[in-house]
Amino acid sequence: MCKGKAQNRIDYIVLQRPSEAAKIVEKYGYEPPKKVDELAKAVKLLVKKKGEPVIKDLIAIHPEKKLILEVSGHNSDESNFCGCNSSYSGETKELLDKLSELSVNDLTQLYEDTKKKSKENPTDKAMMAEVETVWDELKRRKKQTEKQEKQNEASTQSLWLKFGLFFLAGVVIAKIV
Numbered sequence: 001m002c003k004g005k006a007q008n009r010i011d012y013i014v015l016q017r018p019s020e021a022a023k024i025v026e027k028y029g030y031e032p033p034k035k036v037d038e039l040a041k042a043v044k045l046l047v048k049k050k051g052e053p054v055i056k057d058l059i060a061i062h063p064e065k066k067l068i069l070e071v072s073g074h075n076s077d078e079s080n081f082c083g084c085n086s087s088y089s090g091e092t093k094e095l096l097d098k099l100s101e102l103s104v105n106d107l108t109q110l111y112e113d114t115k116k117k118s119k120e121n122p123t124d125k126a127m128m129a130e131v132e133t134v135w136d137e138l139k140r141r142k143k144q145t146e147k148q149e150k151q152n153e154a155s156t157q158s159l160w161l162k163f164g165l166f167f168l169a170g171v172v173i174a175k176i177v
Contacts, residue, residue, distance in 0.1 A: 010040060010043055010044050010047065010058065011040045012063075013043075013058050013061060013062055013063065014036060014039055014040040014043055015036060015040070016063040017061045017062075017063060018036050018039060020061040021039055021040075021043055021058075021061065022039060024043065024046070024054065024057045024058065024061070025039070025042055025043060025046060027057070028046055028050060028054070030042065030046070043058070095130060095133055095134075099133070099134065099137045100137075104138070104141050104142060104145060107134065107137060107138045107141060108138060110134055111131070111134045111135055111138050114127070114130050114131045114134050115131050118130075118131045
């Protein structure tokens with residue numbers, strides 16, 4: 001990175017707001033580097049490792065955030081603007097509470113139904129937000145299920161390995177005696 005010249009958006013944000021960028025690195029449990037170019041590299045690695053939450057933190061410290069929001073027609077004091085036309089509201093929280101009680105199959109069915117309704121009325125922003133919310137919960141739940149299945153598979157393999165070793169040890173002991 002050339003000194004004083006940003007090569008990409010992350011470099012730009014870090015060069016303009018190094019202390020805030022360092023706080024983001026600290027927030028995720030890492031020691032921020034002292035040099036700005038190393039800090040930019042650390043933030044990029046953090047984005048690769050943690051993804052969207054770090055990107056949202058970077059957006060929050062963007063030097064021209066206020067201007068970008070004003071030019072795009074949003075009030076600068078809108079805290080829920082993410083650029084995706086989402087309307088995350090109290091209704092969404094209630095929906096999330098309901099979604100947490102559903103199974104993955106029920107969530108999949110609800111997603112398909114909501115998506116169909118949103119296609120019938122594409123101007124309904126609340127319906128679009130509901131589709132987003134259901135989709136996000138479905139993705140999260142599927143990842144959680146996959147992770148749990150992998151853990152179960154690993155513990156089953158470990159159990160079979162232990163049984164095999166115990167059997168082998170029994171055979172060896174029987175041969176010695």
